[in-house]
Amino acid sequence: MPTPHYGQPRYRAIADKLREQIESGAIPPGALLPAESLLTADFRAARGTIRKAIAVLREEGFATTEHGRGTYASPQTKNPPNETDARQRVMPADARLAALFRVEVGTTLIEQEKVIRQGEQVKAVVRTYHVDDTGQ
Amino acid sequence: MPTPHYGQPRYRAIADKLREQIESGAIPPGALLPAESLLTADFRAARGTIRKAIAVLREEGFATTEHGRGTYASPQTKNPPNETDARQRVMPADARLAALFRVEVGTTLIEQEKVIRQGEQVKAVVRTYHVDDTGQ
DNA sequence: AGAAATTTGTCCGTATGTATC
């Protein structure tokens, strides 16, 4: 049965179950999760699907992975769920941007903002501006 | 946001950006490009689209791919180096930036601005903000 | 010291279902 994804995708469902095991202590902090090969058997999912589930846990801070070693359950996660890493908005061109893009002041531009973190700390904020093509 | 392809197909736009990074030296010759999985995240594109973009670069000679290894940036590039203007200035943190960096409003930040041109046209303006560490 | 096994990382090709232009 290849690939219906009604409701929730499989990798999310799998992530949920693994997260449960970590939060409940069934997989104690610092312990290794079962290898991907085992998880593919347990969940009868392709390796890619398993890896995607684990990627979710990493992003949420529930696990860390080391090449050749395995994936460890993270200790304590009191992390506030996602402080937006990236966002996009439209904004009118100010004088400088208007000059650069050679459009009139007030023309709608798209601003993408990306927050670059290193651990807890914000290292940089990158904002990319470009003209809105979506009206052509 | 599912799938407009105005003007240029998405995979071409992505190829453009990656080519830019190779030509500009942001990805040095011989270095590995980010993995397909990362690029899907970076560009918020489907894997198939990313792979198409990379295929374009391969055909153009900007990259070579090795199975199980990754995609390398090719040396070469006698092309005229991208016309990009850059400038730097200091500015006080506004409310949003202050919140992101967890500093007080008004704290001096460094803003780097890069103008990315393609021929005559300005394609994008990138502004990078970071805290001024030079006093640490 | 060295070979083998284990495990993660990455790419390859393919497939299904949905949505938009």
Next chain:
DNA sequence: AGATACATACGGACAAATTTC
């Protein structure tokens, strides 16, 4: 209808880091 693109999922193969024998 067709092209483009997204999200999801499968299975396979090769590469690289680590552990085990």
